[in-house]
Amino acid sequence: MKKTFYTFDYDSPVGILEISGTPEAIYELNFTEKKQLENKLDETHPAMLHECSSQLDEYFQGKRRNFSIPYNLEGTDFQKKVWNALTEIPYGKTGSYRDIAIAVNSEKAVRAVGSANGKNKISIIIPCHRIIGSNGKLTGYGGGLWRKEWLLKHEQEKAV
Incomplete structure (x- = not known):
């Protein structure tokens, strides 16, 4: 159907x-x-x-930190693991591709994690904007780095 x-x-x-x-x-x-x-x-x-x-x-408005709306993930099993792991990064915090690779039990798959992150079709709700480089710098973002920077700053200001 x-x-x-x-x-x-x-x-x-x-x-x-x-x-x-x-x-x-x-x-x-x-x-x-x-x-x-x-x-x-x-x-x-x-x-x-x-x-x-x-x-x-x-x-x-800074009143919601986690989304409870149902969503459907369409991708490979590995991509779904990565996207689910992204939802575990707390509001106002960041993680690295390596952190996610470890979280999905694929420590050496850092590049594959980056690729899966880039294929996330549910931005903000699945918080791929919370991923930064291991050096602490902002890395690529499909919505543009200015949006990533805005979202991270918004969350960090509201997290206090």
């Missing part, structure tokens, strides 16, 4: 996010370079997407 997907644009402090999901789960949350909302959230969208929007509001 084919799933019906719904999409909407969310206006955030780091630009417009495009969110896709079904009535059961979120499938994607991606950064865009859109200058204005193209797909507004309305009564035709399922409750799941409205809940996602509410949880993002709370996150950006």
Whole structure:
């Protein structure tokens, strides 16, 4: 049976996010370079997407540290392990690719962890922005380093 997907644009402090999901789960949350909302959230969208929007509001207001919205991970078993490990990095903290490789019992797979991190389709909710280089510097981020820097600063300020 084919799933019906719904999409909407969310206006955030780091630009417009495009969110896709079904009535059961979120499938994607991606950064865009859109200058204005193209797909507004309305009564035709399922409750799941409205809940996602509410949880993002709370996150950006500094009231939410963990997301409880159901999401669907589509990827290899290894990628799913990496993405699940990312959710274990505490709000306001950071980790390295090596930390995640150790967490998924693949200590030598640091590059594979980096690749999986880059394929995360549910940004912010699966906090790939919390991964920094082992030297403490910001490393690549699909949404742009300025967004990564903003998200980390936001969490570190609100974590106190």
